Amino acid sequence: YGPIGSILLTGHAHIDLAWLWPVAETRRKVRRTFSSVLHLMDRFEDFTFNQSSAQAYAWLEEDDPDLLERVTQRVREGRWEPVGGSWVEPDSQVTGAEAYVRQLFYGQRFFERQFGIRNTTAWLPDVFGFSGGIPQLFLGAGISKFFTIKVTWSEHNAFPYDLFWWEGLDGSKVLSHTFDNPGAGYNGNITPLDTYGTWKNFRGKRLHDQTLLSFGWGDGGGGPSQDMLENYARIKDYPVLPQLQMGKVEDFFANLPTEGVPTFTGELYLELHRGTLTTQGLVKKLNRESEHRLAEAEAFSALASLEGASYPHAVLDRNWQSLLLNQFHDILPGSSINEVYQDTHRELRAVVATAISIRDTAITTLSGGGEGGTAVANPSLHPRPLTAILPPGAATEAFGGVSQPVADGTLIHAPGVTIGGFGLVSATDTGEVPEGTGVRASSAADGTILENAVLRVTIGADGTIHDVWDKAENRAALSDRGNQLWAYVDRPRAWDAWDIDETYENAGFEITAVDGIEVIEEGPLRASVRVSRTWRSSRFVQTYRLLSESTRLDVETEIDWHERLMLIRAVFPTSVHAHEATCETIFGVQRRPTHRNTSWERSRFEVSAHRFVDLSEPDYGVALLNDGKYGYSIEGATIGVSLVRGPLHPDPFADEGGHHFTYSLFPHRGDWVEGGVVREAQALNALLVPIAVGGEARNRDGFVHGSGVELGFGALKRAHDRTGVVLRVYEPHGIRGESVLTFDRTVQSATRVNLLEEDTDAEVTVDGPSVTLNVRPFEVISLLLEL
Structure with missing residues (x-):
């Protein structure tokens, strides 16, 4: 009997950049593993090996440049294959949109600089589910194929394909492959269990005569062993077993068929590891802050550079790469040991602080600098009403309008004063609060009331929201008490930090005890009610806040x-x-x-969301916004958000201590598009920025104004390796049509570029200060602008 079937083998060392060891140990693992692989290459002439993650090679460049040179030589020979095209193998649910772009941008740039290659295949074997927004980003970075393993781990419903087109939200498709090794998964061995089992489980064999199998000790590195390579010689042509061939991942994917291949559309949801959307909440909050602050720092620095200021490319690059490292798929999801998070907390706090410093320096430059006044900057693409808290000591005596002292400074809130996209205003005259507007807090028989011209909120004696009455729409936003806090026994069958079992709701109870309810702000610009609770050894302090003329009710939350x-x-x-x-x-x-x-829907009892979840009828809706939470449930008309967990393994101190975040109830007219949910979520996450400046600080109209199909903001930055600025926008609502961006100056040229900032042939129309684009649903557009 001859061999049956065919497998392309690729040597592999899955090196988790942190997990049950800190990053410092990973750097040593990289050197040991790479040295071992090179030694085996000297002994086994047909042995080929792949290794992902530009970060690993960047460490080697610092720690052992001679070893990196030996690796580079093997790359030139075609026996060592850098794969994946990304900085790390990132979490692909919690990681933000622009940060995912930078994973690919910095990864592809490093591989091209060091090895002279571009990857066309994404290598993400161990990631816990994938957003449907990712295929478009892969294609934009030159990656047209995709490999993963984890989709085969789902608890209940088997993923239907192992050779398929993965279609994203916008219709982009990447050719995808996975394998199901009954042995050790992506850390395979060259034994009949692994090789025969993988071929037997390959459902795409009617479409293609070969599947992939990676082999080598992994998770903690190590890679292929001498025994594995000796076994290869013994069984590569063994009767009945699949024929084995060493080769390269890129070559395997290049030979896959493209016709007759089934399509899977949308997110790749993993029916497992749902707890990773919530575990280590501080890391997720710092991740969100880092993503927004870096985007703000780049944007205002780019604008300042147009007026002659230097652009801090190197500092921004370093801080982006620090964030990208901490988005690794065992760091950001919360599944590493305590020592890892001691490093992560420090590093991400440093990213936030550095980004804020860069941003504020640029805003000061744009405003004219000096002292004695205050400017307020809008870090968003869209116009925003003036709402800001000026820090203690700000020059409030210059205000001609209404301000309100608050705990952390002075609140100014003037819905009639608008700041354009990336514009500045001098906070000297906010106007008066018109009669019939403002906001107040008061006590009533049915609870404590927060009320403005458009919303009436009742906080009951139990601390929950008993009623949200929308005055403009003459209807209630809630069907029962809102912001009920529920505690659930959380003992998953396995994988403490990773999992929430689907039966968790059977062991839950509401936290009803209240220590106190007090009005802490009575208006006229903002009214607030604070609710304090003690439960077991923990304390919850939640402050309900309502601004004048706003329908957004913030729930500022502090948990000890x-x-x-x-x-x-x-x-x-x-x-x-x-x-x-x-x-x-x-x-x-x-x-x-x-x-x-x-069963597919029942398995999705906990799902990911970034800044909002919305339920809408055609003429009315309610959104739940957040500034750092990712795990949600939606069943019927009820939205639930996971706030904090307490797993024991692998970090027995996970989430221990203080947490500070905000989520917001946002009732709105119309559906989520008409109601402006995307804009409101952006406003919650990117507050207007007050900066002390000269008393004669100049106002600056918005840098850009949009019309037509509304666009969301991705990035505004100086281009790398070429002149001009890059503006990245996207269509956020699923609408097709024409969009016009009008800038505050003449546009000399505008070119559509890909995510690597290279020209494409997509059309752009320029007319003076305006750029006209034809956009399709959820399309990401990058423009290189000469201004």
């Missing part, structure tokens, strides 16, 4: 957490009847059913 194996969630029963919820994801939204008719 000291529980283990418990999960805390906030629950909001809305008054909206909708069959689908809208959840923000990478450069778009994922629509998910609100029912659990099938």
Whole structure:
């Protein structure tokens, strides 16, 4: 009997950049593993090996440049294959849109500089699910193929394909392959169990006569062993077993068929590891802050550079790469040991601080500098009403309008004063609060009331939201008490930090005890009610805040957490009847059913969302916004958000201590598009920035104004390796049409570029200060502008 089937083998060392060891140990693992692989290459002439993650090679460049040179020589020979095209193998649910772009941007740039190659295949074997926004980004970075393993780990519903087109939100497709090794998965061995089992499980064999199998000790590195390579010689042509061939990942994918291949559309949801959307909440909050602050620092620095200021390319690059490292798929998801997070907290706090310093320096330059006044900058693409808290000591005596002392400074809030996209205004005259507007807090028989011209909120004696009455629409936003805090026994069958079991709701109870309710701000610009609770050894302080003329009710939350194996969630029963919820994801939204008719839907009891989840009828909706939470449930009309967990393994101190974040209830007219949910979520996450400047600080109109199809903001930065600035925008609502961007100066030229900042042949129309674009649903557009 001859061999049956065919497998292309690729040597592999899955090196988790942190997990059960800190990053410092990973750097040593890289050197040991790479040295071992090179030694085996000297002995086994047909042995080929792949290794992902530009970060690993960048460490080697610092730690052992001679070893990197030996690796580079093997790359030239075609026996060592840098794969993946990304800085690390990143989490692909929590990582933000622009940060995912930078994973590919910095990864591809490093591989091209060091090895002279561009990857066309994404290598992400161990990532816990994938946003539907990712295929478009792969293609934009020159990556047209995709490999993963984790989709085969789902608990209930087997993923239907192992050779397929993966279609993203915008219609982009990448050719994808996975294998199901009954041995050790992506850390395979060259034994009949692994080789025969992988071929037997390959469902795409009617489409293609070969599957892939990676082999080598992994997770902690190590890679292929002498025994594995000796086994290869013994069984590569063994009767009945699949024929084995060493080769390169890129070559394997280049030979895959493209016709007759099935398509899977949307997110690749993993029916496992749902707890990683919540575990290590501080890391997720710092990740969100880092993403927004870096984008702000780049944008204002780019604008300042147009007026002659230097642009801090090197500092921004270093801080982006620090963030990207901490988005590795065992760091950001919360599945590493305590020592890892001691490093991560320090590093991400440094990123935030550095980004704020760069941003504020640029804003000061744009405003004219000096002392004695205050300017307020808008770090968003869209116009924003003036709302800002000026720090203590700011020059408030210059205001001609109304201000309100608050705990952390002076609040100015003037919905009638608008700041254009990336514009500045001098905070000297906010106007008066018109009669009939403003906001107040008062006590009533049915609870404590927060009320402005458009919303009336009742906080009950139990600290929950008993009613949200929308005056403009003459309807209630909730069907029952909102912001119920529920505690659940959280003892997953396995994988403490990773998992939430689907039966968790069977062991839950509401936290009803209240220590106190007090009005802490009475208006006229903002009214606030604080609710304090003690539960077991933990303390919860939540402050409900309502601004004048706003329908957004903020719930500022501080938790001092000291529980283990418990999960805390906030629950909001809305008054909206909708069959689908809208959840923000990478450069778009994922629509998910609100029912659990099938096993696929029942398995999605905890799902990811970035800055908002929305339930809308055609003429009315309710969104739940956040500034650092990612785990949600949506069933019927009820939205739940996971706030904090307390797993024991691998970090027995996970989430221990203080947490500070905000989530917001946002009722709105119309559906989520008409209601401006994307803009409101951006406003919650990117507050207007007050800066002390000269008393005669000049106002600056917005840098850009949009019309036509609305666009969302990705990035504004100086281009790398060429002149001009790069503006990245995207269509956030799923609408097709024409969009016009009008700048505050003449546009000399505008060129569509890809995510690597290289010219494409897509058309752009320039007319004076305006650029006209034809956009398709959820399209990401990068423009190189000469201004």
